Amino acid sequence: MAANVNVALERVQAIGRDVVAALPNVLIALVVLLGFWLIARAARGLVERVWGSREGNLGRLFGRLASGGILTLGVLVGLTIVFPSVTPASLFSLLGVGGVAIGFAFRDILQNLLAGILLLLTRPFRLGDQIVVGDTEGTVEDIQVRATIIRTYDNLQVVIPNADLFTGRVTVKTAYEVRRLQYDVGIGYGDDIGTAKRVIQDTLAGLKLIRQDPAPEVLVVDLAESSVNLRVRWWIDPPRRKDALDSQDEVLQRIKEALLAHGIDLPFPTRQILWHDQTEAADGDRAAQREGWPAGKGDAPRPRWRVLAEKTGQDAE
Known part of the structure; x- marks a missing residue:
């Protein structure tokens, strides 16, 4: 029992010595990460100023991508400083495997992200345009990376994924001046x-x-x-x-x-219904009955009841 306690204490002491030894590297890594964060912030502002004056939301998108890329690079550099045994090659290989896993797990999100980038690049519609997407019609208020915000005419907000807009049918009612x-x-x-x-x-x-x-x-x-x-x-x-x-x-x-x-009629829909007495002698006789067809000269088909009466020898009248 005493031996086990001594072993545990030795391990705790070893961990403490490793932490103390790594403190300078941790501080250096934090300073490096802070530097990358400042660079990322400056890069985002620069990209948004350059692109924002011409492309609007596309500038904000590229600014976020540039900032995220620089911050990711800063985290990788910080890890190599804190853990000297970790090499850049191993980090990139880990990122490759993790990227594939993340791609499968967030396939829909990445699909909407790519569709949002393509929408901002191709610009089939812009902010303020009135569009029709399926059963939704309204004014485009914002084109984000993941979705597009539409404000309907009755003041409802509809969020439509960018993938639906990019692959589906969209009618832009304000695309032309007239x-x-x-x-x-x-x-x-x-x-x-x-x-x-x-x-x-x-x-x-x-x-x-x-x-x-x-x-x-x-x-x-x-x-x-x-x-x-x-x-x-x-x-x-x-x-x-x-x-x-x-x-x-x-x-x-x-x-x-x-x-x-000017006396011009605006008629209502009308329908004419013709009634005739089923007991009339001319019922079914197209040579004599006028409703629905013109009277013939004797070449019209004879009524079935008259033909049947003649065959049975009954009085046709």
Whole structure:
């Protein structure tokens, strides 16, 4: 028992001597790490100033990457100072194996990180653009390394992973300075199409919320069940959501008032239902019955009940 206690005490003393001997190296490593931290901070500020004036978020991203790389190098140098037996070659080999493990463990995070870098480089959309991603539509507020922040029109914040934006379909509604809107207006079949077109075009010519170059258009697009559909197309500038709603509100109100003032009908959907008495003698006789088909001259198919009555010898009447 006493021997075991002596061995334990010797080991504790040896550890204490090693710690005391390593204290100078630890202090030197801390000083070196502090120097690398200052360099990393200065490098981050320099990169953000150089890139930030041109690329915005891309400058912050590269600044963080530069700072992280310098700090990682400082930690490696500090480890070699504290533990002289550790060589740079062994550290880099350990980082290689650990990098593969980290890559598998954080695959989704790294995928979003790479997608964020590519989005910032290619810039398919920018801060302030209004985009549509799946069921989400709103204004881009921030493009981060991992995700993009979108503010919807009803003031909700949506965080979308960058990988979804980079690999999916994105509609940028403010990519160009002007945007075309359209709406279908139905007029009655008894109304004159040329007159309706002229009334709509004259109405749109006096509106200030839409562009007159390109000029608004009115096209016949469908002969529907209860109306002749005219497609009204016009351009707006700027192409933001509020401007689109304001222009559509004024266009539709003015078109409705103008068409009704000129006696042009705006018909409701209607459906015609034809009833006939199933006990009529002409029921099923296409030569005599008028509902649904024209009367023939005798070449129409005979009603089945009449043919059956003749075969059985019964009175057809």
